[in-house]
Amino acid sequence: RKQATDYSTSSSDEEFESKPSLTHKAKRALRKRRKLEKETKQLIKQEELKRLHKAQAIQRQLEELEERQRTLEIFGVELERELRGEADSGTKDENQMLHEWFELVMEKNKLMRYESELLIIAQELELEDHQSRLEQKLREKMAIDDSLKDEMDLNEEDEI
Numbered sequence: 001r002k003q004a005t006d007y008s009t010s011s012s013d014e015e016f017e018s019k020p021s022l023t024h025k026a027k028r029a030l031r032k033r034r035k036l037e038k039e040t041k042q043l044i045k046q047e048e049l050k051r052l053h054k055a056q057a058i059q060r061q062l063e064e065l066e067e068r069q070r071t072l073e074i075f076g077v078e079l080e081r082e083l084r085g086e087a088d089s090g091t092k093d094e095n096q097m098l099h100e101w102f103e104l105v106m107e108k109n110k111l112m113r114y115e116s117e118l119l120i121i122a123q124e125l126e127l128e129d130h131q132s133r134l135e136q137k138l139r140e141k142m143a144i145d146d147s148l149k150d151e152m153d154l155n156e157e158d159e160i
Contacts (some may be wrong), residue, residue: 011141037133044132051125065115076104113156134160 079101081087083094141149141157149157 040055044136048129051129053124055125058118058125062115062118062122065111065118067113069115072104072111076101076108079104119147 030103078087079097082092138157138160141153142158144153146154146160
């Protein structure tokens with residue numbers, strides 16, 4: 001009898017003690033989730049800053065490239081005038097001028113390829129940024145309980 005009483009008492013004590021520990025576990029899980037969300041937001045912010053710095057560097061390179069192309073264009077126009085005999089070529093012979101003109105054309109083509117590469121990288125950064133924003137939006141939508149969502153919210157979540 002005494003053992004049965006002790007057993008029932010200890011059983012009810014365990015239930016009483018487990019309730020606060022469940023609350024503690026829930027609090028710990030909530031803290032862990034918040035910490036994870038905070039770390040995720042920090043990582044997203046770091047990635048955005050990296051993309052921003054990369055985009056700024058690309059923009060500077062494109063501006064420098066544009067200036068170099070303008071310089072080549074001016075030089076090319078002058079060289080073509082000399083080749084046609086419209087301008088005084090001085091001591092340059094025609095072979096030397098043709099050689100310079102072909103080098104100029106090759107340099108211009110090289111710059112145009114480089115510009116294309118930079119534009120592709122810029123577009124890639126734009127797409128990465130768009131993807132990151134969609135992922136963040138989807139995380140926010142998925143964090144809301146499904147019972148609280150209406151059909152429009154569910155459709156928007158599916159679309160994302």
